[in-house]
Amino acid sequence: MAENTNLSFFDLVGNVRAMRRLKPDPVPMELIWKILNAGVQAPSGQNTQPWRFVLVSEPAGKKWFADHYKRAIEKRSALTRGASRRREDPGRQLKALYYQIDHMHEVPYLLFVCGKCDWPFKVPEHERVGEGPPNYGAVYPCVQNILLACRALGLGAALTTMHQVFEEELHTYFNIPRDYGVVVTVPIGYPMGNFGPVTRRPAEDLTFIERWG
Numbered sequence: 001m002a003e004n005t006n007l008s009f010f011d012l013v014g015n016v017r018a019m020r021r022l023k024p025d026p027v028p029m030e031l032i033w034k035i036l037n038a039g040v041q042a043p044s045g046q047n048t049q050p051w052r053f054v055l056v057s058e059p060a061g062k063k064w065f066a067d068h069y070k071r072a073i074e075k076r077s078a079l080t081r082g083a084s085r086r087r088e089d090p091g092r093q094l095k096a097l098y099y100q101i102d103h104m105h106e107v108p109y110l111l112f113v114c115g116k117c118d119w120p121f122k123v124p125e126h127e128r129v130g131e132g133p134p135n136y137g138a139v140y141p142c143v144q145n146i147l148l149a150c151r152a153l154g155l156g157a158a159l160t161t162m163h164q165v166f167e168e169e170l171h172t173y174f175n176i177p178r179d180y181g182v183v184v185t186v187p188i189g190y191p192m193g194n195f196g197p198v199t200r201r202p203a204e205d206l207t208f209i210e211r212w213g
């Protein structure tokens with residue numbers, strides 16, 4: 001059941017932790033549309049709205065992604081390299097990461113948030129060779145809206161980027177055109193654990209007034 005949190009914005013924004021342990025229970029499509037429509041309220045340069053979404057719920061697609069994700073993370077991350085090398089006493093976050101890797105195929109939805117490739121202004125014309133990077137600056141506000149909307153509806157989600165290791169194959173498998181990059185993969189489902197506050201340094205410690213230093 002979706003939880004109607006009724007949290008105020010400032011409580012909500014401080015409660016959007018990465019939720020990596022998700023139940024396989026189905027999530028109604030109407031909630032997904034609500035979430036995606038919150039995503040598309042984000043700003044973008046000249047209102048170009050350069051995001052596109054690929055929503056995967058079919059077992060074959062999720063399994064394909066989960067297998068590739070696991071291989072990528074085990075190859076690249078010292079924390080996870082091979083099941084036999086996993087830490088015997090992982091902390092809470094690492095435990096959740098292991099869970100996510102092993103159960104990625106079970107989540108109700110995998111959402112690929114794609115961004116139109118678009119050279120940043122600062123790259124001069126003559127240096128623009130091939131396809132530019134996706135418009136990260138425009139896509140991340142959309143992603144954050146999606147995470148906030150998931151939280152507001154009592155759904156768990158986590159921002160993941162490890163798919164970049166096998167992005168070529170990802171494009172081919174899911175038929176994603178080459179002029180879009182896959183910026184973020186968001187597994188979405190009802191959380192197994194509890195939501196809770198994020199741990200961040202306060203802005204007062206990170207802000208200079210008038211001049212740095």
Ligand SMILES: Cc1cc2nc3c(=O)[nH]c(=O)nc-3n(C[C@H](O)[C@H](O)[C@H](O)COP(=O)(O)O)c2cc1C
Pocket residue numbers: 016017018019020097158159160161162198199
């Ligand atoms: C650019 C970016 C890339 C990230 N990549 C991953 C990722 O590949 N896998 C993952 O589990 N979390 C990823 N995260 C989530 C962070 O690990 C997480 O936000 C951070 O550890 C703080 O934890 P919290 O959000 O639960 O407080 C990413 C976050 C950002 C902003």
